[in-house]
Amino acid sequence: MYSTVSVLQDADENETFHSAMKLLSGVNDHSASPLYKWIHLTSQINKPVSLPLGQFLCESADAYLILAKANNSPFDDPDLINLDDKVRLHSVLNGSGCDGKVFWPQGYILPDEYDLFLAESTGNNWNEKKWMLKERSGYGSNGNSIVSADELVSMYDSGGLVDAILCQRIVESPMLMKGHKITLRIYVIYFPGDRNGEELKDSEVYISTEGLVKYASAPFVGVSANPNAADLNDQYMTNSGRGDGRSAPQHSLHQLRQAFQKNGMDYQMMWEGIEESVQVVMEKYAQFQRDVSLDHSCGRSFIRNAYSPIRSIPKIMGFDYILDSSAKPFLLEINRFPGLEPRSSMDLDVKHAIIYDAWIAASDRMAIPRMFVENLRPASYKGYSLKRLALHDIL
Numbered sequence: 001m002y003s004t005v006s007v008l009q010d011a012d013e014n015e016t017f018h019s020a021m022k023l024l025s026g027v028n029d030h031s032a033s034p035l036y037k038w039i040h041l042t043s044q045i046n047k048p049v050s051l052p053l054g055q056f057l058c059e060s061a062d063a064y065l066i067l068a069k070a071n072n073s074p075f076d077d078p079d080l081i082n083l084d085d086k087v088r089l090h091s092v093l094n095g096s097g098c099d100g101k102v103f104w105p106q107g108y109i110l111p112d113e114y115d116l117f118l119a120e121s122t123g124n125n126w127n128e129k130k131w132m133l134k135e136r137s138g139y140g141s142n143g144n145s146i147v148s149a150d151e152l153v154s155m156y157d158s159g160g161l162v163d164a165i166l167c168q169r170i171v172e173s174p175m176l177m178k179g180h181k182i183t184l185r186i187y188v189i190y191f192p193g194d195r196n197g198e199e200l201k202d203s204e205v206y207i208s209t210e211g212l213v214k215y216a217s218a219p220f221v222g223v224s225a226n227p228n229a230a231d232l233n234d235q236y237m238t239n240s241g242r243g244d245g246r247s248a249p250q251h252s253l254h255q256l257r258q259a260f261q262k263n264g265m266d267y268q269m270m271w272e273g274i275e276e277s278v279q280v281v282m283e284k285y286a287q288f289q290r291d292v293s294l295d296h297s298c299g300r301s302f303i304r305n306a307y308s309p310i311r312s313i314p315k316i317m318g319f320d321y322i323l324d325s326s327a328k329p330f331l332l333e334i335n336r337f338p339g340l341e342p343r344s345s346m347d348l349d350v351k352h353a354i355i356y357d358a359w360i361a362a363s364d365r366m367a368i369p370r371m372f373v374e375n376l377r378p379a380s381y382k383g384y385s386l387k388r389l390a391l392h393d394i395l
Contacts, residue, residue, distance in 0.1 A: 065341065078289075084336035092361065107169065108167045109165070110152070117167060132170050133166070152167065186319040205389045320332045
């Protein structure tokens, strides 16, 4: 039996929903934005209406820019802050039953784990700069600083470590290309799970074989050879964190594969390590969302209503990796809002392909014919780059 109050609440929610749909329909008729057209289109799914069969996207700089900006819109999973924030990500990957330590460098959340840091640093050269301090919200090396254990002790003693910060061991003997340290930007596309009426829509996670190789601006010598080098940060920080990043070189993952083959290295083994780490991260993230015993201040659950647009809009994330000299990948950070605006012709080819593939995946997810987005296909398109990861702990 429904109470009078619950019936009235249901009526109010139904009226609000229909008012929102009416407003969205008006926006769809008068706006050139493909994002609003997409939301309007997906809002009609499972409703007794005839969907238009015309294409709603076209290949143009404006269309790509709008969809790139949509990745920074509020139509994403608010709990993703737990991957974007380095302190929270460290906690997620170091929780019970997680294999994160295989690909996540040794680290400590300071000042809370200061005593543990001291205990486990015993016997090391305290004057050698082997640690990277990472502010919890910095992107692309911004907010990072290279320090020694001795410098950390001085900071702590002087009261310089107040707010939570991640202290992480630097990956020694990094792989070099043309004498420079590199990092890899791997693109991961995520659709959150949601319940639409009686239908439960699973989360979906894809990894793209399209990506970027980013270079540090100065040739790598390393802290052991010259710990006081003036260009130490330029040796370690890749281009996205140095200046505006426009003048530093970048290559695609296709070019990296060619370099591996030329040097007799196993690219597939390296790539499988990256895939496995993404799988572990996203499985642990799904578990984190479901675990009601965790501290709810670290995030909040979705509001699952009759129509939730976030389940139909692809979320493009940037997973940044460093390779050691044996090509073993280590995760450095996860960027919830990676820059999708191109800075060069090669950058454009990669990012436009990522955006296009993400929206193709969205069409497949919502059972919408691909023709709605196929007109967005880039001229330099090499083919569908996404692989869906089979997650075992997904929502």
